[in-house]
Amino acid sequence: MSPALELRTLRCVRGERLLFDGVSALVPAGQMLRVLGANGSGKTSLLRMICGLARPTRGEILWLGQPIAELREDFNTRLIYLGHAPALKDELSALENLRASSGLAGQPCSTEDAATALAQAGLRGREHLPTRLLSQGQRKRASLARLALGAAASLWVLDEPFNALDDAACSWLQGLIGAQLGRGGVVVLTSHQGLVWEATPPQVTLTLRAPEATPKVQATIAG
Amino acid sequence: MSTTGSENTMSEGRLATPLRGETPGLLQGMRHVFARDLRVVLRRRADATAALMFFIIVVSLFPLGVGPEPQLLRTMAAGVVWVAALLASMLSLTRLFTDDHHDGTLEQLLLAATPLPLLVLAKMAVHWLTSGLLLALISPLLALQFDLSPRATAVLVGSLVLGTPLLSLIGGIGAALTVGVRGAGVLLSLLVLPLVVPVLIFGAGAVAASEGGFGFSAHFSLLGAMLVLALFLAPLATAAALRIAME
Numbered sequence: 336m337s338p339a340l341e342l343r344t345l346r347c348v349r350g351e352r353l354l355f356d357g358v359s360a361l362v363p364a365g366q367m368l369r370v371l372g373a374n375g376s377g378k379t380s381l382l383r384m385i386c387g388l389a390r391p392t393r394g395e396i397l398w399l400g401q402p403i404a405e406l407r408e409d410f411n412t413r414l415i416y417l418g419h420a421p422a423l424k425d426e427l428s429a430l431e432n433l434r435a436s437s438g439l440a441g442q443p444c445s446t447e448d449a450a451t452a453l454a455q456a457g458l459r460g461r462e463h464l465p466t467r468l469l470s471q472g473q474r475k476r477a478s479l480a481r482l483a484l485g486a487a488a489s490l491w492v493l494d495e496p497f498n499a500l501d502d503a504a505c506s507w508l509q510g511l512i513g514a515q516l517g518r519g520g521v522v523v524l525t526s527h528q529g530l531v532w533e534a535t536p537p538q539v540t541l542t543l544r545a546p547e548a549t550p551k552v553q554a555t556i557a558g
Numbered sequence: 559m560s561t562t563g564s565e566n567t568m569s570e571g572r573l574a575t576p577l578r579g580e581t582p583g584l585l586q587g588m589r590h591v592f593a594r595d596l597r598v599v600l601r602r603r604a605d606a607t608a609a610l611m612f613f614i615i616v617v618s619l620f621p622l623g624v625g626p627e628p629q630l631l632r633t634m635a636a637g638v639v640w641v642a643a644l645l646a647s648m649l650s651l652t653r654l655f656t657d658d659h660h661d662g663t664l665e666q667l668l669l670a671a672t673p674l675p676l677l678v679l680a681k682m683a684v685h686w687l688t689s690g691l692l693l694a695l696i697s698p699l700l701a702l703q704f705d706l707s708p709r710a711t712a713v714l715v716g717s718l719v720l721g722t723p724l725l726s727l728i729g730g731i732g733a734a735l736t737v738g739v740r741g742a743g744v745l746l747s748l749l750v751l752p753l754v755v756p757v758l759i760f761g762a763g764a765v766a767a768s769e770g771g772f773g774f775s776a777h778f779s780l781l782g783a784m785l786v787l788a789l790f791l792a793p794l795a796t797a798a799a800l801r802i803a804m805e
Contacts, residue, residue, distance in 0.1 A: 418665055443586065
């Protein structure tokens with residue numbers, strides 16, 4: 336079975352520092368790629384590369400055997416990326432935010448669908464409040480509600496999705512991830528090691544380590 | 559996405575097929591951005607109002623400072639209004655992408671199903687509606703202070719309606735280049751103001767030419783030509799700048 340997502344010898348350089356080099360992974364459909372590593376080891380950079388927001392200094396990323404750089408908008412309709420920032424407009428309600436972000440991603444949803452997703456996220460009764468009035472955890476839930484509508488997207492890329500969530504929200508999110516993997520989708524995420532899964536999903540683990548011998552990049556580029 | 563081989567499993571077939579079986583319309587993505595940005599501006603009116611008040615005050619200071627000499631005021635009216643309009647639109651330009659950058663929605667724009675230049679164009683349209691168009695609409699009132707004739711006032715409004723979209727379009731390139739830069743406001747003005755000098759010359763020049771009896775059609779044609787060119791090129795340049803800035 337050919338892999339859904341393939342990372343080929345990726346190298347990431349930020350400024351003059353080499354963050355990681357030679358990172359490769361094969362992720363079959365229905366599996367999770369868990370990215371581990373210390374703070375500053377390039378987890379977020381790797382996730383941004385997988386989305387196509389940043390280009391790897393070397394190497395390439397393939398989705399169903401095709402380089403993502405060639406797929407662009409076609410790839411974007413299959414992708415949900417949730418980064419550190421919740422991507423919510425403070426002035427708009429959770430409902431308006433959710434409808435706009437799903438619509439932009441090419442996965443439009445009706446008001447009823449959006450309200451249902453927000454209710455599942457535990458925001459029933461707060462759908463119409465401007466999101467600046469929500470707490471940190473509630474904002475995170477509002478942002479994650481996109482995943483409840485995200486069945487059309489076969490690749491989820493989540494940067495620290497469990498941060499700021501309480502136990503109830505954690506198990507809700509684990510359920511969503513489990514369902515996505517069950518549908519044959521792929522989930523890429525970073526999370527703290529301490530997280531306890533109710534049912535450990537099939538996964539590939541990738542640990543990022545800075546190459547020790549080459550603190551400066553110039554040497555490697557010259558070589 | 560048609561090159562999935564025969565050895566693929568069912569689940570991979572599902573990965574390759576869009577669920578709704580249709581590509582989203584280009585206009586749909588633009589509509590979402592347009593509606594969202596317009597809502598944000600309408601709910602935070604302070605910013606748009608501040609730029610408008612700045613425009614009114616700057617224009618009103620000139621008659622007070624220069625003195626009540628009707629001929630002198632008539633001569634300088636168009637130039638003063640145009641320069642004030644340039645500065646006022648710079649005020650709101652800094653926010654065009656920085657807010658989106660801070661709250662993470664800019665990354666989502668880059669990952670949208672609609673090509674980025676079209677989304678950028680929608681954002682610029684909102685910026686123009688809530689800055690340039692307002693300035694153009696309020697300018698007849700300000701022209702009264704300069705004793706402009708009705709005909710010259712009409713030409714001034716026309717030149718602003720044609721010219722201020724250019725400020726949003728060209729300014730958008732600068733705003734994209736300075737996304738995430740500290741002290742972006744000053745840098746943005748330094749980048750953009752020299753680029754909009756032709757707009758200023760032909761915009762203010764239209765009024766002078768009309769008053770001098772030469773007719774303003776040549777000036778309007780040039781402004782229109784610049785507008786068409788910018789409508790096509792500025793979104794592409796802005797999108798490219800945003801991709802570089804976000805890497």
